[in-house]
Amino acid sequence: VGxxxxxxxxxxxxxxSFADKATVQKAVKTYPGAYLVKPxxxxxxxxxxxxxxxxxxxxxxxxxxxxDGHELVKLYYNDILYMKTDNIYIEMKTKTxxxxxxxxxxxxxxxLNTDKFIRVHRSYAVNIDxxxxxxxxxxxxxxxxxxxxxxxxxxxxxxxRGGGKV
Numbered sequence: 001v002g003x004x005x006x007x008x009x010x011x012x013x014x015x016x017s018f019a020d021k022a023t024v025q026k027a028v029k030t031y032p033g034a035y036l037v038k039p040x041x042x043x044x045x046x047x048x049x050x051x052x053x054x055x056x057x058x059x060x061x062x063x064x065x066x067x068d069g070h071e072l073v074k075l076y077y078n079d080i081l082y083m084k085t086d087n088i089y090i091e092m093k094t095k096t097x098x099x100x101x102x103x104x105x106x107x108x109x110x111x112l113n114t115d116k117f118i119r120v121h122r123s124y125a126v127n128i129d130x131x132x133x134x135x136x137x138x139x140x141x142x143x144x145x146x147x148x149x150x151x152x153x154x155x156x157x158x159x160x161r162g163g164g165k166v
Contacts, residue, residue: 012032012033012052013033013034013048013049013051013052013084014032014034014035015036015038015048016035016038017038019037019064021040027135032051033051034051034052036048048130061119062077062112062114062116064077064112067099068099069099075099076161077095077112077116077117077127078129079094080092080093080145081093081095081126081127081130081141081142082124082126082141083105083117083125083129084123084124085104085105085122085123085124086123088092088102088103088104089101089103090103090108093144105123105125116128118152118156118159120139120147120148120150120152121146121147121149124140126128126146128159130142131160134157135148137150137153
């Protein structure tokens, strides 16, 4: 346990016959999705797999904490449709609300721990998962039309087609 192997937290679980305190403490430091001690039943294995997958899905969703008035809000990446910049402010658009943050779009995109967002124009970045259509000089998210610059068009098209991170 520990050593060279360091997978992303929660993306694996241990199946072992060791349940002593020292071994379990070492395992805990690797943030496993579960710890299954032999002998185990089919129900035990099923539960370990489901918990690990559930935790992994939650982590993959990702989120940011932003200030909205006097509150802190957990905003999941999947809820953000697109961002629009206006000088040193960005507007983050969700289906239900617009959040205003005092940060440049470039700085904000660099701070995110995800590849879901792509810069499509000097004033816009979009969550690629919400893009419905890509046109010659724009894209649509729902009924919103967002411009795509010539400079970014090739990268946007590659990502829209599922070409991974640019």
